[in-house]
Amino acid sequence: MTLSRNDLGWSEYFEAQLDELDDALIPARIIGQHRREWDLGGLDGVERAVLAGRRWDPEKEAAPDEAQPTVGDWVAVRLPQDHGTRSPTAAPLQHAQAKPTGPPVIEHVFRRRTFLQRSSMARRGQRQTIVANVDTVFIVAAFAREDSHESVAKRSIHPRRLERYVTAVRNGGAQPVIVLNKSDLAPDCEKTAAALRERLKNIKVLTVSATSHHAMDELVATVRPQSTIGLVGLSGVGKSTIVNALLGSDVQKTSATRESDARGRHTTTHRELFSTPSGLLLIDTPGMREFALADVTPEDLLAFEDIAEQAQHCKFRNCRHQNEPGCAVQAAVLQGLFSEDRVENYRHLLDELEKKAKAEPRKRTQGAAKKSWNRKNRSARAHQRGGGDEEDW
Numbered sequence: 001m002t003l004s005r006n007d008l009g010w011s012e013y014f015e016a017q018l019d020e021l022d023d024a025l026i027p028a029r030i031i032g033q034h035r036r037e038w039d040l041g042g043l044d045g046v047e048r049a050v051l052a053g054r055r056w057d058p059e060k061e062a063a064p065d066e067a068q069p070t071v072g073d074w075v076a077v078r079l080p081q082d083h084g085t086r087s088p089t090a091a092p093l094q095h096a097q098a099k100p101t102g103p104p105v106i107e108h109v110f111r112r113r114t115f116l117q118r119s120s121m122a123r124r125g126q127r128q129t130i131v132a133n134v135d136t137v138f139i140v141a142a143f144a145r146e147d148s149h150e151s152v153a154k155r156s157i158h159p160r161r162l163e164r165y166v167t168a169v170r171n172g173g174a175q176p177v178i179v180l181n182k183s184d185l186a187p188d189c190e191k192t193a194a195a196l197r198e199r200l201k202n203i204k205v206l207t208v209s210a211t212s213h214h215a216m217d218e219l220v221a222t223v224r225p226q227s228t229i230g231l232v233g234l235s236g237v238g239k240s241t242i243v244n245a246l247l248g249s250d251v252q253k254t255s256a257t258r259e260s261d262a263r264g265r266h267t268t269t270h271r272e273l274f275s276t277p278s279g280l281l282l283i284d285t286p287g288m289r290e291f292a293l294a295d296v297t298p299e300d301l302l303a304f305e306d307i308a309e310q311a312q313h314c315k316f317r318n319c320r321h322q323n324e325p326g327c328a329v330q331a332a333v334l335q336g337l338f339s340e341d342r343v344e345n346y347r348h349l350l351d352e353l354e355k356k357a358k359a360e361p362r363k364r365t366q367g368a369a370k371k372s373w374n375r376k377n378r379s380a381r382a383h384q385r386g387g388g389d390e391e392d393w
């Protein structure tokens with residue numbers, strides 16, 4: 001089935017950006033991402049495109065990742081028949097350049113309405129945009145069988161991890177919904193959900209079971225019709241199974257989780273956008289081992305608004321809320337207003353922000369940044385080839 005631009009969520013926001021572009025460029029949405037190629041939707045059929053070579057030039061781009069279109073992005077492409085008229089500065093990647101009729105070339109990425117980014121400590125704060133232009137992000141976690149191995153339990157519902165996701169989702173302007181999957185495995189799943197709702201005020205928390213199709217309608221009811229939804233969460237939590245349940249067919253491969261070590265076979269290897277019969281757009285992603293925050297300021301820690309507010313009453317402006325005298329946050333913990341665990345997570349996030357702030361100036365040094373980025377990119381790919389299962393950067 002060929003999806004039109006409107007089916008894919010084209011809106012005024014993007015239409016308004018068209019004026020700034022060369023008339024020969026055609027808008028399309030990225031619906032799949034491969035190593036250095038992207039699948040385009042909204043054209044006559046699905047097309048595999050490459051990125052214009054100049055977009056890799058670090059002198060012209062503020063950060064390498066900003067040159068990278070990601071799934072959900074709207075891009076402007078030049079179709080092959082225009083090859084003769086293209087200016088020399090707009091040369092596509094080498095293999096596309098040699099042919100008279102190559103693949104479409106992505107010349108421009110539209111300003112994003114929303115995004116979900118992470119940065120990786122392993123990559124020294126290098127940002128990666130996981131999905132773009134999503135209205136809602138389903139943050140998926142899963143219940144584990146009561147008698148499951150310790151490592152399985154560890155990978156199951158983890159409030160701190162969920163808070164990190166919530167912060168990142170809100171920071172990119174999308175709406176988070178926490179989806180606790182595999183409710184069939186946990187008789188007291190509602191108790192866990194209630195505790196999470198109490199902790200993460202104002203955030204929707206749903207328990208569902210993708211395999212037994214429990215609460216799938218409620219899940220759909222949390223989003224606007226025709227909207228774009230990204231699914232994130234660790235491998236094996238059931239993201240692809242949820243996608244299949246909402247699509248009404250097994251489009252995404254899922255994998256049996258090996259209960260012994262909680263590691264599935266990670267059949268979802270790249271990000272891809274699907275359209276459900278009712279018109280929702282779903283972006284499935286591979287699991288993510290690491291989820292550091294990208295571009296967050298303390299004010300952005302919306303999941304901790306109440307603690308931040310309380311912290312204004314601390315005696316010392318740089319209070320770490322541990323055992324400083326006159327700490328209003330610790331006082332609130334003693335009164336049972338916040339859990340110690342949440343405060344610790346809050347402190348942890350602030351530490352991360354501080355560390356990032358210190359590392360930032362070095363990252364921006366241009367020439368050196370290009371080399372080190374290339375190296376990191378190579379090692380990330382080598383890691384993937386070496387059987388690395390989750391996206392590890």
Ligand SMILES: Nc1nc2c(ncn2[C@@H]2O[C@H](COP(=O)(O)OP(=O)(O)O)[C@@H](O)[C@H]2O)c(=O)[nH]1
Nearest residue numbers: 182209210211236237238239240241254255256
């Ligand atoms: N018991 C149970 N198992 C589920 C449920 N949803 C998914 N699974 C199983 O969990 C495993 C991993 O699912 P998958 O969708 O591949 O996870 P993903 O890595 O997050 O995409 C598969 O064996 C699924 O059948 C559920 O609601 N209940």
Ligand SMILES: [Mg+2]
Nearest residue numbers: 239240267268
């Ligand atoms: Mg999957």
Ligand SMILES: [Zn+2]
Nearest residue numbers: 314319321327
């Ligand atoms: Zn304090």
